[in-house]
Amino acid sequence: MSPRPVVTRFAPSPTGFLHIGGARTALFNMLYARHKGGTFLLRVEDTDRERSTEAAVAAIFEGLNWLGVKPDAEPVFQAARADRHRQAVMTLLETGHAYRCHLTVEELEAERERARAEGRAIRSPWRDRVHNDPDAPHVIRFKGPLEGETVIDDLVKGQIRFRNIDLDDLVLLRTDGAPTYNLAVVVDDHDMGVTHIIRGDDHVNNAARQTLIYQAFGWEVPAMAHIPLIHGPDGAKLSKRHGAQAVGEFADMGYLPEAMRNYLTRLGWGHGDSEIFSDAEAVSWFDVRDVVKSPARLDWAKLAFVNAHYIKDADNERLADLVRGDIARRGETLPDGVDRHLATLIELLKEGAKSTLDIAASLEFVIKTRPLSLDEKCKGLLTEETRARLSRLAEHLAAVEFQREPLEAAIRAFAGQEGVGVGKFGAALRGVLSGGSPAPDLATALTALGRDEALGRILDAVS
């Protein structure tokens, strides 16, 4: 085994947002590097100038940053290294590991169809031919071996074998002289000293061809680990209709980054019975070798459960800021009175919340202004008898400290005093306090409202 310090990298192509599967790949790369005391790098694969956009680069950086996946060095932009790539191809040409292919688009298409019909890999007739005009338009293709086989010792899949005859002569340099992905990855990974390539399952086939390129250069082939993709709840490829694909969408849905990290790490990887674990634990336990071979499905219910756990632990001021953001995104603002002691309210309301959006929703009954309009169900609860009882309750409560415990006790004491169970007026109390919106238990609701507002709401309804 190589004694070199571990270097991993995440290499997204900036053609869109940061996909949740990509985010997990990035996370695994970082965890593995940290676990081994190595280095985690980021490289933007923007060799496709047509499809790469600056907006996508920004979205990816933002997504990674939000998730807390931070590279140990400045990101490398692949397109900036095109000269180096071209130079590398020239050496391949000189050593006979590449050739100039003058096939036209039409000829290539015909050749491709023929190959497919015969059930074999496509090969260019220019493999062993030289054009009399070397300046005629052409691409440069890799000249792979026609015999033998290439074996990948994949860290998660195990040994994978390919017959070289099945591997086609991929394009290294396009007609316009631009390097292609398969060439650029190899050169860059080598130049960056990458020791472990951890990437999506969809690259296994490339692994064989890239191995051949490494060998043509005479370079050491890095260890590889191909991790399965994340599918939607129904097992199909994750798409729009499953709710979300981009990490930014998860952020907007009120998920906490630490919850996301925990959930994503646990998806396709496990450490015994551990379900909830810290970043430090993840780093000390994680090894790509323990990643599961089969694709995993995104389970919203479990994500919600994990998120609820982290919300319970989260700092209230921080949650308050997130909730403000959620509300602002809806184009709404919090009343000053509520905003001022938001963190205190959140401590009262975050129990059971599965996302910060839930917290925002639970704020609804607090935000309402007097006099509340009660829904039909609440109105129905207000009989003559109950009104009278509630107004006696208001008096009773006037002298009580507005904190959960004393209020809880006071309500019970009042019930005893009235000679009835709390059930006799509890629902009605809730009704006049919330108007029908979801609200927490009575003592908590009362505390959240504060003495003046709470008493005011009761009096409004009974007078």
Place this chain on the structure above:
RNA sequence: GGGCCCUUCGUCUAUCGGUUAGGACACCAGAUUUUCAUUCUGGGAAGAGGAGUUCGACUCUCCUAGGGCCUACCA
């Protein structure tokens, strides 16, 4: 068409030839509770199918079925 990969409860997973196949989420039931929620207790739930290797297979091999990825001058 060709190449490669995958297959344990509904879902995420444990098991590294010998287990009553374990845990978590979800679900169901009961308890608590002023509703919902929370909390607590209990419950149902799995080795795709078929051969083989072996004293013994979820675990190893092969076949079948199902699913996925690749098959670009995209990455």
